[in-house]
Amino acid sequence: MANRWKNDLKDCDVTPEAAFLNRRQLMAGAAAGIGLAGIGSTARAETLEPNDWEDITSYNNYYEFGTGKDDPARYAHTLVTKPWTVKIDGMVDHPGDYAFDDIMAMMTVEERLYRFRCVEAWSMVVPWNGFELADLLAMAGVQSGAKYIAFETANRPDEMPGVRYPVLDWPYVEGLRIDEAMHPLTIMATGIYGKDIPNQNGAPLRLVVPWKYGFKSIKSIVRITATDKQPPTSWNKANASEYGFYSNVNPKVDHRRWSQATERRIGGGLFTKRQDTLMFNGYANEVAGIYAGMDLRKNF
Template sequence: MAHRWKNTLTDRDVTDEAGWLNRRQIIAGAGAGIGLAGLGQPTWAATLEPNDWEDITSYNNYYEFGTGKDDPARHAHMLTTQPWSVQIDGLVDRPGAYDFEDIMARMTVEERIYRFRCVEAWAMVVPWNGFELADLLEMAGVRPAARYISFETVLRPDEMPGTRYPALDWPYVEGLRMDEAMHPLTIMATGIYGRDIPNQNGAPLRLVVPWKYGFKSIKSVVRITATDTQPPTSWNKANAREYGFYSNVNPEVDHPRWSQASERVIGSGLFARRQDTLMFNGYIDDVAPLYAGMDLTKFF
């Protein structure tokens, strides 16, 4: 298991929203957030600033609300997020439906701000609020026999117009290897800029795995299962040739239909130059040991 750290921040250590939104006052980075000890600062930290609220909440992939980048912002208001519970089951000692408010009451002391780069065909820096997935898994008592964690998104066709079309095999599902799930950079996000996470960004609870492509960070989670077998994932089921289980950011492995060697930064302007994609999205010092000895062209 990766080294765990304890939060020592107070309210005075957290930049207020006005400070966050004044982008010229911010140097993006600090790896997984403010004061995250033991994790290296990525090489992009000195050059990228966090995106503003408009960037983060208006340009989204959330196919349950439509395949256009602006569809989630237009349609996600229909999703009911209160009350909310997460079913945690499989190889755990304390299975059951965990109420979101109860989870938050248990996690508030450890909740932190993380500044992560998110990458799909584009890059964005998001100041997430959240807690380590490992804390939630430990609360449920994951058993030693569990080797993987699977996730499932809520499925409500009446509230999610995109699910009325077979863009994917609904509900959306994802999965992680256990050591990936327990890594301190793997978080469950509950907010952005200190506000509750908007529906189009995955309210009220979403996974964030910053060294993987964005589709790996499943939104609006309603089920988490500990299992001893590798779980199915939505994009891998849709096209295994193009989307592997691991989905690590790797500029040396092209998507069959385009290069992944460079990326466009959202908010940098229409004519901004593309920049080189960083291995593991810049978190190579923190996560490369997870894949030591693996052929990353085979396990992509």
Template sequence: MIILNQSKLNPSNIQPSEITSREVFENRRHFLKAAGFGLAAGSALLLSRQSQAAIAPVTFKANSRQKISGFSKTAYGAGEKLTQYEDVTTYNNYYEFGTGKSDPAIQATLFKPRPWTISIEGQVKKAKTISIEDLLKLAPLEERIYRMRCVEAWSMVIPWVGLPLASLVKWAEPTGNAKYVEFISESDPQSMPGVRSPILDWPYTEGLRMDEATNPLTLLAVGLYGEYLPNQNGAPVRLVTPWKYGFKGGKAIVKIRFVDKMPLTTWYKAGPSEYGFYANVNPNVDHPRWTQSSEKPIGAGLFGGRIKTKMFNGYSEQVAHMYTGMDLNRNF
């Protein structure tokens, strides 16, 4: 029944518990073989639709949750209650892998985060590329526990592992003309089914002002919970700006461009009145369609209620100085 939200045709509605295990699925295939080719051919057509979800379980294979060795703990977010790993990795906005929150965890399994290079372009002394391996050596990896506030008024607390973007900016040697940094994400229709439909203007593009990019809070994350990033969280490398709404954090970054003009970012292009370039967390400026003054913490449970949203997501001390004199109601 195509009209139902709960339709099984929509992968976003498939509960992990409903997903056929590989064993059962393969047994069914054996059965089909045994039942005769004619019957199998007909039924296989029906099953093929189901199989896409069936062979890609939400829970990860043991070998894909690889630990990162050698990162230091930091004081960032000490005392915060972490959002559970399961929630962080199954509730994702990553439209390249589908628009449902549970789509990325299912659809991103075929995505290959290695080998990977990031090309550095634009207003730099010399355009160059950096491999993910070299990026990991640019600066010591550190764990930072950051709050993540989504523009949809929910929030998480995530222990990222990464390095300050500032270290990459330094390595890139931008010229004096570089006023903004543009982040361009992978958009491969082969491994990213969402890219095949024009829901957003691909590739996903985000941007920061130069001072925001080099702010000590700004992180290039390569892992979470001490492990390399799961694909659905933006493997192999993504941007994390905890004082801005989550959509600012471009995932699977393939290109970093230093530019002299404010980049046109993807969500800005999709709805300029709803998603500004700055996208700083601001409880006083509502999204046109919903309130931003409070948020639902993910993992708080059915009766967990809401908490008040803080200016700059509680990071005023570190970032407010960058916006003094700016009208944040207009520059939302």
């Protein structure tokens, strides 16, 4: 896709979204360059066209607000995100209840344009704003004995109509191995397209792990725990044969009820063609190393 990229960065004032587009072109160009050098895949340059705000904020899986894709956009406004406190505990040097604003004052927010692949075989490309989880964990002082990081979503029946139904065992919980949590690709997202992240996308802060199926990227986090035991994860608890702890995007390991070989990009309308799903969602160069020697069929 050499023709699509042209460097039109200028030293003049630009609107935030235009700045974003410029940056994307830079990234796409850089990725294409890597591809030519034989290191990266060119597919990444071709697919990094972000979905528009409407798609990203209207088609969501957030079962705390209902199981329909449009339920979160319809009902999530009731979630009170200000004030917001994140409890950081477990094997950390500085446990405590951290106010969201205090966390933000300490963190450096940057833009990350990531592929997002749902286990249901649809995908998007999302321009997140957020900070690296590693920075937050460093701030909390994760101890050397910690092997996993556990996460928990808010569980508020008054504000979340979906938790009145036993679709899952509430609250929603997730977990990462420590090296996954510390990986530079792993972020806590607090915005999309430079705006505050909407409630339906997991306000005020959510995990984004771009090489894993979307359900690993837990939303509206109220608790982060460093632990030496593999923490329980919601979908694994609900159906262990279908959802593993790792849940890395892997076109060769099918979900029990459907194939994961292909995916459909959201936003293309009624006649969207399926496209091949990439190993680790296209982030194999960055993350394949941390799973070296592991049987990914067994540890799905």
